[in-house]
Amino acid sequence: ETGVTQSPTHLIKTRGQQVTLRCSSQSGHNTVSWYQQALGQGPQFIFQYYREEENGRGNFPPRFSGLQFPNYSSELNVNALELDDSALYLCASSLHSGKETQYFGPGTRLLVL
Amino acid sequence: GQNIDQPTEMTATEGAIVQINCTYQTSGFNGLFWYQQHAGEAPTFLSYNVLDGLEEKGRFSSFLSRSKGYSYLLLKELQMKDSASYLCAVRALSEGSNTGKLIFGQGTTLQVKP
Numbered sequence A: 001e002t003g004v005t006q007s008p009t010h011l012i013k014t015r016g017q018q019v020t021l022r023c024s025s026q027s028g029h030n031t032v033s034w035y036q037q038a039l040g041q042g043p044q045f046i047f048q049y050y051r052e053e054e055n056g057r058g059n060f061p062p063r064f065s066g067l068q069f070p071n072y073s074s075e076l077n078v079n080a081l082e083l084d085d086s087a088l089y090l091c092a093s094s095l096h097s098g099k100e101t102q103y104f105g106p107g108t109r110l111l112v113l
Numbered sequence B: 001g002q003n004i005d006q007p008t009e010m011t012a013t014e015g016a017i018v019q020i021n022c023t024y025q026t027s028g029f030n031g032l033f034w035y036q037q038h039a040g041e042a043p044t045f046l047s048y049n050v051l052d053g054l055e056e057k058g059r060f061s062s063f064l065s066r067s068k069g070y071s072y073l074l075l076k077e078l079q080m081k082d083s084a085s086y087l088c089a090v091r092a093l094s095e096g097s098n099t100g101k102l103i104f105g106q107g108t109t110l111q112v113k114p
Helices: none
Strands: A004-005 A011-012 A020-024 A031-037 A044-050 A052-057 A062-070 A074-078 A087-094 A106-112 B002-005 B009-013 B018-025 B029-037 B044-049 B053-057 B060-065 B070-075 B085-092 B100-104 B107-113
Touching: A004 A087, A011 A020, A020 A087, A020 A106, A020 B053, A031 B100, A044 A062, A044 B100, A074 A087, B002 B085, B009 B018, B018 B029, B018 B085, B018 B107, B029 B060, B029 B070, B044 B053, B044 B060, B044 B070, B070 B085
Parallel strands: A011 A106, B009 B107
Antiparallel strands: A004 A020, A020 A074, A031 A044, A031 A087, A044 A052, A062 A074, A087 A106, B002 B018, B018 B070, B029 B044, B029 B085, B053 B060, B060 B070, B085 B100, B085 B107
């Protein structure tokens, strides 16, 4: 148990819809990173939030957006869902600005039909 | 570019030793991590290397050679519960940024047989 929680655990959406995924970081951690993991692949970095600001972004289109709240919890929003967005979405929390070990939550499995 | 390679699958026998290799080419290297991931679950942190050499933690050891862009994870006294995917990840810092993003390999699926 890492103390990182995510909700929901599973989600089914249809193409074109919007989705919001949530993450609560481990107590004391101020940095949250989001990753997308397709089946059989390693996780891919989406973006990172530190002190409520986006602190780096991977190669994902603008329809992937996020927020971090004063309590360091975070949301990942995906608009105009596409079939290829079906994946396991992982959030990881860490101390400081992402230079420390990242601890992962259980993930949200999203299926887009 | 950023590239991390590790074998796709490996099989080993319970009680044996297995070594999972990882080679990488990245800019802004700031450490290498190994995570274990059981099917349908989140990655669990196993080890971290930032300097060359061997880090030992119980049945698991990890080695790093920065000049060769090479790491390995060594698992001793294999148990059936060690059957999982093992992810090699490099932490890369972007120039002028303190974003410590992890770049993952595709993972090595290890099957431990009786």
